[in-house]
Amino acid sequence: MPKVVISDASTLIIFHKIDEFDLLHKVYGELVTTPKVAEEFGEELPKWIKLKSVSDKKYQDFLETLVDSGEASAIALAVEYDDVLLLLDDLKARKLAIQLKFKITGTLGVIHKAKQMSIIEKVKPLVDKLLLTNFRIADNVIAEILKLNDE
Numbered sequence: 622m623p624k625v626v627i628s629d630a631s632t633l634i635i636f637h638k639i640d641e642f643d644l645l646h647k648v649y650g651e652l653v654t655t656p657k658v659a660e661e662f663g664e665e666l667p668k669w670i671k672l673k674s675v676s677d678k679k680y681q682d683f684l685e686t687l688v689d690s691g692e693a694s695a696i697a698l699a700v701e702y703d704d705v706l707l708l709l710d711d712l713k714a715r716k717l718a719i720q721l722k723f724k725i726t727g728t729l730g731v732i733h734k735a736k737q738m739s740i741i742e743k744v745k746p747l748v749d750k751l752l753l754t755n756f757r758i759a760d761n762v763i764a765e766i767l768k769l770n771d772e
Contacts, residue, residue: 630661655694
């Protein structure tokens with residue numbers, strides 16, 4: 622497991638919406654995020670999510686020309702660590718993070734990992750909860766994650 626897990630707001634928001642916020646803690650222990658992401662999240666963060674400001678503001682400003690400011694701050698912060706996993710759901714941000722050679726996962730990846738770790742018994746109930754929100758997910762992706770988890 623990476624030493625540092627940095628989350629963007631979308632992952633925090635969606636787990637909060639489906640009332641599974643603690644799943645992030647159970648899977649990763651401690652998360653790190655930026656003040657900008659915390660602002661976008663809009664709720665009080667638990668103690669297991671640490672806030673860290675980006676040191677290189679110019680790099681963050683540059684990234685903001687490519688992705689939204691929360692995602693830019695998360696990616697800019699990731700540059701400051703050696704062994705990092707980024708939690709990102711936005712496709713544009715994911716593609717950028719991959720180009721920059723970061724390890725990434727998203728909401729479905731967290732759910733899959735929770736199943737692998739036996740934290741949850743089934744993936745489908747959480748996918749069903751996701752579908753009740755504004756979280757966009759293609760049918761083929763749903764089929765793939767269910768198949769991957771023998772459901």
